[in-house]
Amino acid sequence: MSIFLAGSYGNDVVNYQRRWLENPRENTNLLKKATQYAKLELIDPDRPTDFRNVHIVGGDPHMSRAGASPASSSSNYRFSDKFVEDGSYLRIQSISVGYNLPRHWVSKFSAQNLKLYANLQNVYTFTKYSGYDPEIGSTNQDALMTGIDNARYPSPRIYTFGINLTF
Structure with a gap:
């Protein structure tokens, strides 16, 4: 079993999407x-x-x-520091588990080894950031916009299951 953690501490993020979603002049999707x-x-x-x-x-x-x-x-609606949030986070990036079946079971299938495994990515993110994902990436922006959350779609949770069979 292995667990991989990733995170960042002390970084500020401009939650630019909040500027749109809390705009009193908009009349939909607030x-x-x-x-x-x-x-x-x-x-x-x-x-x-x-x-x-x-x-x-x-x-x-x-x-x-x-x-x-x-x-x-x-x-x-003018831009101000009310849209700047603490972007610190700790993410359980992945959890992997694997199990090798005993050789006396595997030999019945004329195989040398049989391993079952599972992996889960983007398990959970601990953060106080109100946006989708504190690991903001770079959607619709350039290098001059570092630290600005422009509503990038968050990283998906991925489930992987597999069998490794060696003959």
């Missing part, structure tokens, strides 16, 4: 977290047309706030 934006509420329900009759309520204090002007093109 993260559930986007429902925690602060909202405007009337102070006095009898004066709905008075623009001074509103205050900001609710919401997660770490989420963007409503812009000062409805004509603003940014909607507090």
Whole structure:
């Protein structure tokens, strides 16, 4: 049996995909977290047309706030360090197990050796990073964009089973 671990500690990752998925100007495929934006509420329900009759309520204090002007093109969507996250992780990269059957069993098949084995890759990743995969790779970017998660598809989990038969 063998276990291979891989990881990284202390690196920062710009979660660029979060910038899109939490954008209040988008109207489809938002993260559930986007429902925690602060909202405007009337102070006095009898004066709905008075623009001074509103205050900001609710919401997660770490989420963007409503812009000062409805004509603003940014909607507090400007790039900032709120999209920079700790990219530290520890990944169980692979687990391999193998078993050689006893020779007296294998000799019945006129063989010298019979080994059964299994391998599992990308078993689990321990991380606090909120993106798909802290090992971000380089999708749609160049060398100048190192450390930016541009929504690369995460590494797949791969199951491999096999038989090694020697005659």
